[in-house]
Amino acid sequence: MNALKAIRKRIEADPTSQSSQTFVALVVALAEERAFDLSKLYELDYEMFQLALSLMNEWRLDRYHAATLKLMGTAWYIASVEKS
Helix, strand or coil, X not given: CCHHHHHHHHHHHCCCCHHHHHHHHHHXXXXXXXXXXXXXXXXXXXXXXXXXXXXXXHHHHCCCCHHHHHXXXXXXXXXXXXXX
């Protein structure tokens, strides 16, 4: 399973977890081409850290791929719910 899909599934399964919150912030920052505090990645456990690195690698290569768009939609939804 690629990182984009794995992260989307993780966010959907538990949107309030620390790792999901970090992934949401990372995806929104990538999608909006905004700054992201990289120190947040060091708060993740090793497996989630590696997943975040894979996400950034896949994002760079497949920016407009369908899986990327699905993940962006999920992250934006979760981010908008948090602001409410």
